[in-house]
Amino acid sequence: xxxxxxxxxxxxxxxxxxxxxxxxxxxxxxxxxxxxxxxxxxxxxxxxxxxxxxxxxxxxxxxxxxxxxxxxxxxxxxxxxxxxxxxxxxxxxxxxxxxxxxxxxxxxxxxxxxxxxxxxxxxxxxxxxxxxxxxxxxxxxxxxxxxxxxxxxxxxxxxxxxxxxxxxxxxxxxxxxxxxxxxxxxxxxxxxxxxxxxxxxxxxxxxxxxxxxxxxxxxxxxxxxxxxxxxxxxxxxxxxxxxxxxxxxxxxxxxxxxxxxxxxxxxxxxxxxxxxxxxxxxxxxxxxxxxxxxxxxxxxxxxxxxxxxxxxxxxxxxxxxxxxxxxxxxxxxxxxxxxxxxxxxxxxxxxxxxxxxxxxxxxxxxxxxxxxxxxxxxxxxxxxxxxxxxxxxxxxxx
Numbered sequence: 001x002x003x004x005x006x007x008x009x010x011x012x013x014x015x016x017x018x019x020x021x022x023x024x025x026x027x028x029x030x031x032x033x034x035x036x037x038x039x040x041x042x043x044x045x046x047x048x049x050x051x052x053x054x055x056x057x058x059x060x061x062x063x064x065x066x067x068x069x070x071x072x073x074x075x076x077x078x079x080x081x082x083x084x085x086x087x088x089x090x091x092x093x094x095x096x097x098x099x100x101x102x103x104x105x106x107x108x109x110x111x112x113x114x115x116x117x118x119x120x121x122x123x124x125x126x127x128x129x130x131x132x133x134x135x136x137x138x139x140x141x142x143x144x145x146x147x148x149x150x151x152x153x154x155x156x157x158x159x160x161x162x163x164x165x166x167x168x169x170x171x172x173x174x175x176x177x178x179x180x181x182x183x184x185x186x187x188x189x190x191x192x193x194x195x196x197x198x199x200x201x202x203x204x205x206x207x208x209x210x211x212x213x214x215x216x217x218x219x220x221x222x223x224x225x226x227x228x229x230x231x232x233x234x235x236x237x238x239x240x241x242x243x244x245x246x247x248x249x250x251x252x253x254x255x256x257x258x259x260x261x262x263x264x265x266x267x268x269x270x271x272x273x274x275x276x277x278x279x280x281x282x283x284x285x286x287x288x289x290x291x292x293x294x295x296x297x298x299x300x301x302x303x304x305x306x307x308x309x310x311x312x313x314x315x316x317x318x319x320x321x322x323x324x325x326x327x328x329x330x331x332x333x334x335x336x337x338x339x340x341x342x343x344x345x346x347x348x349x350x351x352x353x354x355x356x357x358x359x360x361x362x363x364x365x366x367x368x369x370x371x372x373x374x375x376x377x378x379x380x381x382x383x384x385x386x387x388x389x390x391x392x393x394x395x396x397x398x
Contacts, residue, residue, distance in 0.1 A: 018184060030153070032162070040096075047356065055107070058107050062113040075186075082113060086111075089106065143317060212385030222354065223351065231292075274322070275386040282312075282375065
């Protein structure tokens with residue numbers, strides 16, 4: 001097993017800091033957005049859900065084109081432009097006086113689609129045999145950013161409000177640019193050997209062993225985004241946990257999920273074990289979403305459902321990219337990761353819109369039920385595809 005060189009490790013840590021900083025700013029909005037946005041001029045539950053989800057649609061559409069642009073313009077310049085666009089969208093949203101302005105700002109945020117270019121930059125700085133480790137380090141930084149943002153969102157919103165959070169995301173994007181140029185080396189080659197093209201991304205979207213993984217990241221982000229459309233509201237209305245105290249729920253829930261994740265992941269090393277974990281987590285995610293729909297004023301059920309939901313989500317978030325990296329053909333790993341990212345952002349877009357529509361038509365509990373109902377599609381797909389994934393994993397290891 002090849003070890004990361006000192007240069008690969010240092011570059012990976014530097015790039016993961018850049019990516020983590022941007023993602024922290026992005027995640028910071030989610031836990032409190034609905035509670036603030038629903039009171040803005042022109043807001044309806046559908047438009048609030050659209051404001052959450054439209055970012056994902058813009059990301060999904062532009063992920064591959066921006067990645068391809070980085071082949072021609074260079075990674076640093078492309079990522080810098082993308083972060084500036086993201087910052088501009090954050091400023092636009094911070095200055096908005098109605099939900100339409102927020103939606104416009106979120107679209108502009110999504111147009112700064114630099115995930116693919118960041119992955120390509122990581123590929124430029126790593127050997128093929130070490131690439132999954134580098135992606136893993138970046139994945140850990142995203143996971144930490146998610147946990148910290150969920151915990152800190154409500155306290156920061158109490159101080160600065162929603163405009164302040166959007167302003168902070170703009171500032172963090174600018175800091176990420178400074179960090180990018182200060183600590184991440186310029187690659188000696190502009191084009192990674194596995195850079196993604198539209199044709200290869202489309203092939204990776206439908207490749208049998210990867211369909212299951214792409215569908216899984218899509219489903220779980222539909223569930224997560226839909227849940228966050230209503231979770232801030234249900235915490236206030238059903239349990240009396242005011243927005244400025246919601247960190248009191250998120251902090252222990254996220255710490256518990258981190259303990260679960262650390263205990264489980266180190267015991268899962270094979271592709272077969274990983275797929276059993278994915279199936280188990282998918283079922284738990286759906287059951288937890290249904291549990292949230294039943295919680296109402298029962299705080300014990302709320303706590304249990306929240307711990308199960310976020311533990312299952314974080315386990316999936318950590319496991320799926322590693323499986324994609326292991327199963328994708330070496331010369332198409334970039335395309336496979338591009339397809340995976342596209343599926344992820346599409347899920348976020350669909351989840352936001354679905355959450356808004358269901359909330360407007362049927363109420364908050366129905367949003368959780370709709371998220372749980374995705375198991376009707378997801379579980380049969382996993383049962384159909386897990387043997388193909390295991391077989392592909394055995395072939396890749398041979």
